[in-house]
Every structure is written in structure tokens, then in C-alpha cells.
Amino acid sequence: MVSSKDLAHHFDTPRQQFNAGKIGMWIFLVTEILLFSGLFCAYVVYRGNHPEIFVYAHQYLDKNLGALNTAVLIFSSLTMAWAVRAAQLEQQRALVVLLSITLLCGFVFLGVKSIEYQHKWHEGLLWASRYNPQSHEGQGHETHAGGDAAEVTAGDHDEAPKNVGLFFSIYFLMTGLHGIHVIAGMIAIGWVLNRARKGHFHRNYFGPVDYVGLYWHLVDLIWIYLFPLLYLIH
């Protein structure tokens, strides 16, 4: 029933193999959470000390694009969880389709993210040492290059606090590290997608789909916190 190719010799049963792999994946996810926690800690310390910077600077972020990306990631989490189900039930065609949709969502997320980064690049809204806003901090010229909806509300904060670049340092580090994880997740999904197309997975061997799924869900989980912390500051 289980070919030796799919059951490593040091395991007795596919179930044992699956559970062992799963614990390994969870331990890895623990290290990922701790990696991100350093940035969350920096966020908490800086926001606690300089709330005015965060309130001022977050208005340069586009809530709509942030919400769109949240929805894209949640949807991709659904298709990923569904793909695991398909792998368990040997629904080969559904598995390939669902993994492809998940991968596509990854591209959409990165596309939206790159639009946001480009906009900030042109506006000079970069990390602290490069923070040099173009259309604000008036040097006489009041040309608003961006049609950002968020900037409408920026009107009642004419006076920029000091060191606004701090916010963008944290913003780029957090979203950047998250973005790297999205790319890593997409590579991993591409790998299982390729294996799924070759029909490698069946009832007794679907671990890789499950583990990659866990990783992808963790990426979603971190974004669930990044979105309100960076885009929805009040």
C-alpha cells in the first residue's frame, strides 16, 4: 500500500512519519514567530515612546491596498487549507488547481505590495536615513504627486513630528521581512505544485502539502497583525 519511496526506513507507519514531520514544521514555525517578535518588540517600544510619529505617518499608507492584500492572503489561506484536504482525499486535479490559485494569490499580494513600495519610493517616504518626503514638509512647492485617499485626512496634521522616518524604518523592515516570507512560501508552493502535477501525493503521503500549508498560514497570521498595526493606527 505504501511504497518504500514514500515511507522513510526509520518510520514504522505513514502516520508516525506524518506526525514527526509536522512537529518538525511547528518547531520551525516557532523560530519564525520568535524572529518576527524582535520586530514587533521594536514596534511596541517605538510606538510607546513616540505615538505621534505613528499617528502622523500611517496616513501615508493606503488602507484600501492594505485591506485588499489582507483579503488576498486570507483567500489564499482558504485555498491552501482546501488543497491539504484535496491531497488527503486524493483529489489530484483539485489539488493542482487549488495550489495554483494559492500561488497566484502570492503574486497578487507581491504586485500590490510593489505598487505601494513604488509610491513610497517616489514620495521619498523611506527609512530613517533616507526619509525625505517630496510633497510634504513644504519647501514652498505644494504639488501633491500622489492621489492617495489617505492624504485627505492628513490635512489636520500640518505639523510633522520629528523623526517620522522611524515609522518607515519599521514599516519597511516588517513588511519587507514578511514579503521575503511570502516569496519563500511561493517557492515552496511551487515545489509542491510541481510534485502534485506528477501525482506524488496520496492518502498515505501528503506531508509536504500540509507542512507548506502551515508555513503559508503563518505568513497569513503575521500579516493579520501587521495590517492593523501599520495601516489602521488611530
Add this chain to the structure above:
Amino acid sequence: MAEPDAASAHDEHEIAHVMPLPVLLGVFATLMVLTFLTVAATWVNLGWFNLPIAMGIATVKATLVALYFMHLRYDQPINGLAFLTALVFVAVFILITLLDSFQYQPDVQLYRDQNPVSTSE
């Protein structure tokens, strides 16, 4: 493996629990509603209370993802234990850091007041 294909809500599996499709779709719908709620919550100004609301909604969403999409509810408890241990250490990390991170602000402020040129951009 000789079992006939059961109804989708009760898929049998030897190795691991299979998430029923209605549960997956229900969790997805709930997550989308919560995402809308967390955006909508910023339309009203509740002062300091906005942050706890945003974090509360995020935590409910994260819990749903962990329990259902990540299967923790049906898994061996040790996986959930590893996850919770990580969260405990994140809390320890952040809380202990916060113990003294506001301590030096008066000194920073004093320095800025005394050296207005060197600190301005």
C-alpha cells in the same frame, strides 16, 4: 482504504483529520467579516480604545487561522503546545523590554531641548 467515499462532511482518513469543506468556507467567511470590521472600527474615533479593538479582532482572526486552517484543534496537542510556548516567550520578550524602555525618554528630551540644532533634521 477500502472504505467507500463518505459524504464530504465525514471524510475518513487514517493519518490525519480532514477538514470538512463547510468549516473551511465558514472560517473564511468569518475572517473576511472580521477584516471588514477591523477597517470599519477605524471610521469611529474611540480614543485609546481603538488599539485594543484592533488587536482583539486580529487575535480572534489569528486564533481561527491556527485552530482550523492550521488544524491545531484536531492535531496532537504537542503542536499547539509548541505554538503557545512561542507566544509565551514573545510576551516575555516584549514585556521585559518594556520594563525600562520609557525610562530614558526624559533624558532624551532634555538633551534635545539643550541641543536644538543637532537634533533637528
